[in-house]
Amino acid sequence: MTDTLLNISSSPHIRKRLTVGNVMFQVILALIPSAVFGIYRYGLRAFLIIALTVLSTELTEFLFDYISKKPNTLKDGSAAVTGLLLALSLSHSVPLYIPILGGIFAILFVKCFFGGLGKNFMNPALAARCFLLISFGSAMTNFAVDGVSSATPLAALQAGETVSLSDVFLGFSNGVIGSSPLLLVIGGLILLAAGGVTIEIPASCLIAFTAFMALFGGKGLDPHYLMIHICSGGVLMGAFFMATDPVTSPMTSAGQLLYGVIIGVLFGLFRVKGTATDSGSYAIIIANLFVPLIDKMRVRKPLGYKNGEYREHEFPKAAFNLMAITLIAGLTLSSVYLLTKDAIQQQKEAAKAASYQAVCPVAVDFSSNTAMDNAIQALNGGVYNENYGKTYINEAVVGTASDGSVTGYVISVTSADGFDGNITLSVGLAPDGTVNSISFTELNETAGMGMRCGDDEFKNQFNGVKTNAFLLNKAGGSTSDSEIDSVSGASISSGAVVNAVNTALAFFAETVG
Secondary structure: OHHHOOOOOOOOOOOOOOOHHHHHHHHHHHHHHHHHHHHHHHOHHHHHHHHHHHHHHHHHHHHHHHHOOOOOOHHHOHHHHHHHHHHHOOOOOOOOHHHHHHHHHHHHHHHHHHOOOOOOOOOHHHHHHHHHHHHOHHHHOOOOEOOEOOOOHHHHHHOOOOOOHHHHHHOOOOOOOOOOHHHHHHHHHHHHHHOOOOOHHHHHHHHHHHHHHHHHOOOOOOHHHHHHHHOOOOHHHHHHHHOOOOOOOOOOHHHHHHHHHHHHHHHHHHHHHOOOOOOHHHHHHHHHHHHHHHHHHOOOOOOOOOOOOOOOOOOOHHHHHHHHHHHHHHHHHHHHHHHHHHHHHHHHHHHHHHHHHHHOOOOOEEEOOHHHHHHHHHHOOOOOOHHHOOEEEEEEEEEEOOOOOEEEEEEEEEEEEEOOEEEEEEEEEOOOOOEEEEEEEEEOOOOOOHHHHHOHHHHHHHOOEOOOOOEEEOOOOOOOOOEEEOOOOOHHHHHHHHHHHHHHHHHHHHHOO
């Protein structure tokens, strides 16, 4: 009797002779070329990030199943796919805690807490990436290669620089680990040929995005411009691998076409009007929220119903309410941002001015210096000197008195080697190179530890010292003015500050002294 019962299960609903495990295996197979190239391009670090991300997703799902006394679901391969997709969307230079936190968030908060595979309402890998972008923005947008930082193709394009399409298409430009468009397209074609996904979503997404950029991108039908945008910023990975997730995409062919168009338009809208070029993750996440409404509106008439017995387009109140709440929340956040954007920028400028005045108090005016400006432009956003770690010169100005005489110099430096992100500070120097003082404009280290670098007890060690370079004394009890006692338990943060100050000293000696 029981063998005649129907088995009703949650999505993904596979309509061919495939199992969930088969589909997930096909996705992994399609992603292998991109993963291998990422390891070849970025080395062992990329392999380590991929391994840590997949391990964290697998272990999180295993532990959740074990603790909640549920059947082990690792065999369906969905956790491995989530980990691999997330890893390929990360920079190879992110701190190693990033892939671990991302993997845990993707599986635990987006998948398991909603009931497991088929119950999540948004793509776990993308949700985790959005979480990481919001929580660790500086670390997630650091694309330095061999200690040298350069702009991504989209950033370079926005800055008016020339971008090589061949380098971008082959994957030799700066970006995430899985940033080879050629291999992503090959993987997507493998997935299409195997039947793991259908053509509707990637095709409608790419067509809609290209049309939007041609209409509103400002370059018309410029092939080079359009191809750079298509091959950058996660468009291809999103179209072939993220948007096509069977759990969070519509069931019908018409619904998938509409869903792909929504993603493509949002991709273009965020690309043209947004402040972040890498906003494809948000586009797909927002489109995921439309899926219940699309499925409700495009549902087919069930077999066995006669005319009049089934209302095909019954108004989907729950889906509409969810969409309305999401749109209202999004519009509210956007409005708040627009209203406060200018004020925030003014506050940043005021903080910078106050920082400059604090480290060069005698000056009544600050102006640019040709030699310093030329030296900064020659760096092109790259690391100043590898001997001082990942440090970058932001700005350099000359402080002058009311009679026009030079009273000192201020150099703004950022170190990317902080324990919890970037550390940015202003270094004030007297005309003879003596350090007046330092002032932080960005310090987000661990409370009670790295944040103590902002205390006078640590900062004042630099004041009034003339030296070629400072040395960090981790043991404490320094006897030389050029030795800086480390903050107890925060040697990484202390070292980043010392390297930033040494960068300012070296830059001053090169351009002025």
